[in-house]
Amino acid sequence: MFGSMKEHLAGELAGIRESGLYKGERVITTPQRARIGVLRHEPVLNMCANNYLGLADHPEVIDAAHEALKRWGYGMASVRFICGTQQLHKQLEAKISDFLGTEDTVLYTSCFDANGGLFETLLSAEDAVISDELNHASIIDGIRLCKARRFRYHNNDMADLEAKLREAADARFRIVATDGVFSMDGIIANLPGICDLADKHDALVMVDDSHAVGFMGAAGRGTPEHHGVADRVDIVTGTLGKALGGASGGYTSARKEIIDILRQRSRPYLFSNTVAPPIVAASITAIELLAESTELRDRLEENTRRFRQGMTQQGFDIVPGEHPIVPIMLGDAVLASKMADALLQRGIYVVAFSYPVVPNGKARIRCQVSAAHSHEDLDFAIEQFAAVRRELGK
Secondary structure (H helix, E strand, O other), X not given: OHHHHHHHHHHHHHHHHHOOOXXXXXXXXXXXXXXXXXXXXXXXXXXXXXXXXXXXHOHHHHHHHHHHHHHHOOOOOOEHHHHOOOHHHHHHHHHHHHHHOOOEXXXXXXXXXXXXXXXXXXXXXXXXXXXXXOOOHHHHHHHHOOOOEEEEEOOOOHHHHHHHHHHOOOOOOEEXXXXXXXXXXXXXXXXXXXXXXXXHOOOEEEEEOOOOOOOOOOOOOOHHHHHOOHHHOOEEEEEOOOOOOOOOOEEEEEOHHHHHHHHHHOHHHHOOEOOXXXXXXXXXXXXXXXXXXXXHHHHHHHHHHHHHHHHHHOXXXXXXXXXXXEEEEEEXXXXXXXXXXXXXXXXXXXXXXXXXXXXXXXXXXXXXXXXXXXXXHHHHHHHHHHHHHHHHOO
16 A cells, blocks of 8 residues: 555655755754754854753753753653652742742643643633634644634734634633744734733633743743733743753643643643653753843843844845844745755854745745854854855845
8 A cells, every 4th residue: 555655755755855845854963052063064053943042051951950860760651640740840830830920830741732732621612712823833733623613813913813802702711822922933922912802802811932931021931021911811831942941841831720620631741751850850940040140031132133133234134023033034945945055054054944834935044043142153144144145146
């Protein structure tokens, strides 16, 4: 049987390559940091990691993981409710709740799992979920798993959101679901507007804050703090795999009753091994580092401003904003791929984003600024982008 499928898949893959949409993987030979080794290349400047605060190779984070490995072991070999919960897991859940100012938190192996196990647990056919059109794939997939009616509103369009809330007025429960920061564009969600409409139409608000927790807001608590609406957001999901250390793991932090029911019925929580102890301990340390000083957040903000201004002065089409996600809009997928390859030869590690990650005709190179970058790093990156554009005649 595989003979015919093999032929079909080979044709599909050939079409992806011919259209310039094939996504290869480069092999990194060093820890994640500002400058990394790449197989068959000299060390390069990494401009596309989610390592916003540079904690992925922070010595205190690494030491915490080492100590936890020795004290708590390699892994739990079980799910939480059987024999997969250590004191360490409860400590991290309490630490996240305290950090975010929420009532309770439950850990997942990823934020994808947190979103995948949320909607099905809370909603039934009597309910409705209203989702931003640019939400992350994990929210989209999580919504698909539930039986609630589904509505989609235009990105950050409050008039369209209100229209959809009115359409869902007869639902028992309504949840408005949004990314805190839309990861392909660096656009920050209009949480004040969303919360106002949720109050008006008696809806809950859910925010996936994976690209904001740790560095947005005065204390790094994410977009709800950034917008001053932390007490009006009912559910926050997020990851430990970006600003909070960069490994893996995710969480849902919310009203206590929501967390209680997730522990009882959320399938990714019930049927997946828990987060490994070294990751848990390192994540606790990462959050403690953020509480000690604003230095890393301040540096990230300064670096973001410097890179955005420099790229704008060079005439690049970037999505306006203040977030360290800086999309360089190119439109054509083949051009984006050629530019990324040329930049690698000049010592800049970036990746071209094209369909289906972004819509057709919206290809881009998504740069991500880190607190680990120096001013010299960022100036070098700007210079190389400008040089490659000249080489390509664009």
